[in-house]
Amino acid sequence: MLAAINDLSYSIGERTLFSHLQFIIEETDHLALIGVNGTGKSTLLKMIATRQGDISFKKDTRIAYLPQTPELDDNLTILQQASKLSPHAKEFELKASLNRFGIENYDALVGPLSGGQKKRLALSCVMLNDCDLLILDEPTNHLDTTMIEYLEKTLKKFNKAILMVTHDRYFLERITNRMLELDRGKLYSYEGNYESFLKQKAEREATDLSAQHKREQFLKKELEWVRAGAQARSTKQKGRLQRFEKLSQIESIKEVNNVEMINTASRLGSKTIELKNVSKSFGDHLLFKPFSYLFKRYDRIGILGVNGCGKSTLMNMIAGEINDYDGEIDRGSTIKIGYFKQGVGEMDESMRVIDYVRETSDALETADGVLTARNMCERFLFDDHAQYTLIGRLSGGEKRRLYLLKVLMEGPNVLLLDEPTNDLDIETISILEDYLDSFKGIVITVSHDRYFLDRIADGLFVFKNQTITYHNGGYSDTISIEEDKETKVSHKEAYKEANKATRKKKLSFTEKKELEELSKSIPEDEQRIKDIDEKMNGLTDFNEIASLTKERDALEEGLEEKNLRYLELLEIEEG
Numbered sequence: 001m002l003a004a005i006n007d008l009s010y011s012i013g014e015r016t017l018f019s020h021l022q023f024i025i026e027e028t029d030h031l032a033l034i035g036v037n038g039t040g041k042s043t044l045l046k047m048i049a050t051r052q053g054d055i056s057f058k059k060d061t062r063i064a065y066l067p068q069t070p071e072l073d074d075n076l077t078i079l080q081q082a083s084k085l086s087p088h089a090k091e092f093e094l095k096a097s098l099n100r101f102g103i104e105n106y107d108a109l110v111g112p113l114s115g116g117q118k119k120r121l122a123l124s125c126v127m128l129n130d131c132d133l134l135i136l137d138e139p140t141n142h143l144d145t146t147m148i149e150y151l152e153k154t155l156k157k158f159n160k161a162i163l164m165v166t167h168d169r170y171f172l173e174r175i176t177n178r179m180l181e182l183d184r185g186k187l188y189s190y191e192g193n194y195e196s197f198l199k200q201k202a203e204r205e206a207t208d209l210s211a212q213h214k215r216e217q218f219l220k221k222e223l224e225w226v227r228a229g230a231q232a233r234s235t236k237q238k239g240r241l242q243r244f245e246k247l248s249q250i251e252s253i254k255e256v257n258n259v260e261m262i263n264t265a266s267r268l269g270s271k272t273i274e275l276k277n278v279s280k281s282f283g284d285h286l287l288f289k290p291f292s293y294l295f296k297r298y299d300r301i302g303i304l305g306v307n308g309c310g311k312s313t314l315m316n317m318i319a320g321e322i323n324d325y326d327g328e329i330d331r332g333s334t335i336k337i338g339y340f341k342q343g344v345g346e347m348d349e350s351m352r353v354i355d356y357v358r359e360t361s362d363a364l365e366t367a368d369g370v371l372t373a374r375n376m377c378e379r380f381l382f383d384d385h386a387q388y389t390l391i392g393r394l395s396g397g398e399k400r401r402l403y404l405l406k407v408l409m410e411g412p413n414v415l416l417l418d419e420p421t422n423d424l425d426i427e428t429i430s431i432l433e434d435y436l437d438s439f440k441g442i443v444i445t446v447s448h449d450r451y452f453l454d455r456i457a458d459g460l461f462v463f464k465n466q467t468i469t470y471h472n473g474g475y476s477d478t479i480s481i482e483e484d485k486e487t488k489v490s491h492k493e494a495y496k497e498a499n500k501a502t503r504k505k506k507l508s509f510t511e512k513k514e515l516e517e518l519s520k521s522i523p524e525d526e527q528r529i530k531d532i533d534e535k536m537n538g539l540t541d542f543n544e545i546a547s548l549t550k551e552r553d554a555l556e557e558g559l560e561e562k563n564l565r566y567l568e569l570l571e572i573e574e575g
Contacts (some may be wrong), residue, residue: 002027002061002132002161006054010043012393017043018185025133027058030155030162032172034197035182036425037397041165042068042137044182048163049135064131068138068165068396068423070122074111078103078121081110085125097124102147102307115342116142116307127154136164140171141422142342144306145448145475167426169194169451268297268413268441271332273318278327280313287313290327291468293461295442302453302474303446305463311446312342314461314468315416318444338412342419344399349392353382353402356391360409373409380405396423404432413441421449450475472549507573515569518562525559 002025009019017040025031033041047053049065072081082094089097095106101124103117113121119142126134140148148168155162155175166172172179172194179190179197190200277290287310295301303311316322317329319339347356357373364371371379377387380401391399400423407415415436421429433455436443447453453460453475460471471477507515532552 001025002029002058003048004056005048006056008044008047008053008055010040010047016185018182018187021187023180023187023189025161025163027132027161028159030158030175030177031164031180032176032178032194033163033165033180033182034172034426036427037401037423038395039182039184041182042395045135045137045163045165058132061133062129062131063133063135064126064129065135066122066126066137066139068141070118072110072118072122074109076110077107078110078113079106081121082106082125085122086128089125089128093128094125097128100124100150114142114307116144116147119143120147120307123151131160133161133163134158136162136166138165138167138423140166140168140448142307142419143448145304145450146306148448148450167421167424167429168449169426172197267334269332269334270297271334272297272299272442273332273335273414274330275318276328276330278314278317278325278329280310280317280322280325286466288463288466288468291461292327293470295444297442298440299442299444300436300456300458301442301444302457302460303444303463304448304453304460304475309463309466311463312418315339315418315444315446319416335414336410336412337414337416338407338410339416340404340407340418340420342422344403347391347399347403349390351391352388353377353391353394354387356402357406357409360406361411364409364411376405376409397425397428400424401428415439415441415443415445417443417445417447419447420445421447421452472553507569511569511572515566515573518566518569522559522562522566525555525562529555529559 004024005021008021010017011019021044033044035041045065046067048055049063051057051063073084076084078098079091079094082098083089083091086094086097098104098106098121101120103120103124110118110121119139123139123143126136139151143151148171152171152174162175174193176193178192179194181188181190181197181201188201188204190197192200272295274294275292277292279290280287303314305311313322317325319337320329320331321339354373354377357377362373364376374387382389382402391402394402404420420432424432429449429452433452436456443456445453445456455474457474458472460474462469462471529552532548532555535548
């Protein structure tokens with residue numbers, strides 16, 4: 001046993017976040033703590049990291065802690081800050097760790113760094129510290145997929161205890177061996193990873209509801225007996241009354257309220273948004289080369305790439321917040337953009353929740369009729385009391401939820417989502433995913449949440465080597481394509497090696513005929529792929545799009561094989 005949490009409680013004013021929590025951390029546990037926003041996950045992690053409350057640790061237990069928002073000094077250089085976070089590490093160790101997390105300019109100031117760069121800086125130092133217990137609060141926030149995959153591989157090999165809060169479901173699936181759920185002030189433990197947790201939680205809730213139903217039936221009968229005027233003269237009758245009293249005091253299982261997403265989209269005309277050879281540079285630094293794309297009416301586009309490649313810049317260009325770029329962005333007259341940025345936008349923390357929402361609108365036309373700001377707040381889990389709470393008193397996740405509500409109050413038909421899953425709990429993310437399925441408009445999202453991209457995207461803009469390319473499908477489909485391309489490249493090299501011995505050989509009659517046929521069929525296949533791309537740009541029928549996508553994929557696969565064979569025959573012909 002590494003640590004025993006014996007009796008932890010925490011309250012904010014009259015509100016109790018959790019009470020009398022008890023659990024054990026073993027020396028090789030990879031634990032994940034999950035729960036809805038505002039339940040106290042980050043507070044619990046901080047209490048354990050700073051050894052607050054009744055917690056017993058094994059002697060000389062060393063803890064390394066990454067808070068959700070690392071405290072960094074903007075006036076220090078990266079190397080100075082790293083030395084401060086890891087005071088016992090040597091300079092070459094700090095530099096090596098920074099390099100592993102993609103940070104090479106050690107003399108740059110911390111202040112101008114992006115959120116992702118600051119997170120990588122803090123992570124590189126935390127991972128460098130020798131520890132027995134590694135505590136990570138939302139470690140994947142603001143990281144690009146390359147860094148997330150690197151961190152995932154590192155943590156899978158980590159042979160000490162880990163306790164983390166994360167919304168990354170692939171992380172939970174691949175790293176954890178036990179899950180802790182903080183639900184309405186109580187803690188529940190589940191053996192296994194995320195998939196096991198989902199099964200066990202469903203079973204627990206079914207059992208709890210069944211037990212509650214039996215108790216309610218028993219209480220109903222007992223209440224009839226009490227009302228019948230039974231005299232509590234005998235010991236048996238007194239015991240029965242005492243048992244009734246005891247069971248009556250047991251708190252019933254409360255229904256868990258979830259965010260209610262409502263279709264708020266305004267009508268979207270046939271003309272959408274078209275990118276015409278858009279490119280962007282900052283001085284002599286080229287972010288991305290000219291790129292063109294015509295958005296379909298119900299497109300679900302994910303944007304993928306490393307930090308600093310220009311993803312958010314492209315979003316700002318589409319939103320009209322950046323106008324100094326090359327090329328043209330043509331927007332239809334009915335386009336109404338709602339932009340959910342990283343962080344929480346400009347929030348006045350001295351404002352009340354309801355006033356912040358009313359700044360945008362106090363009445364919204366929805367599929368359910370006209371809803372007031374109060375109605376919308378309730379559907380986003382801000383009850384009467386919470387609506388008059390100051391924004392500064394909300395948790396990070398609650399602020400993100402409030403910011404999302406404000407964006408939807410604008411009634412957009414194009415949603416730009418920049419890292420929408422950061423700081424949201426898994427339940428809210430799942431509801432957001434379901435909402436996006438039925439959203440009557442265009443969704444464009446920058447996200448490094450691999451599960452989220454697999455769930456909602458039907459196409460990806462992939463930023464790589466200053467070039468944007470379009471891929472059909474979600475994250476896993478794109479990774480599969482990239483790996484397949486690498487395999488085919490290696491096959492091409494193998495063909496070249498194998499053909500060295502046959503270069504002096506002449507083509508047979510059959511091979512000459514095959515070469516002529518390939519010379520004709522390759523351009524035909526290439527033209528068919530172009531025709532499919534043009535046809536898909538104007539489609540809204542998902543079945544027809546799926547059929548054409550399948551045909552296109554088959555053509556591309558066959559075309560690669562034909563090109564390899566064509567090269568082989570050409571090399572033989574040329575000797």
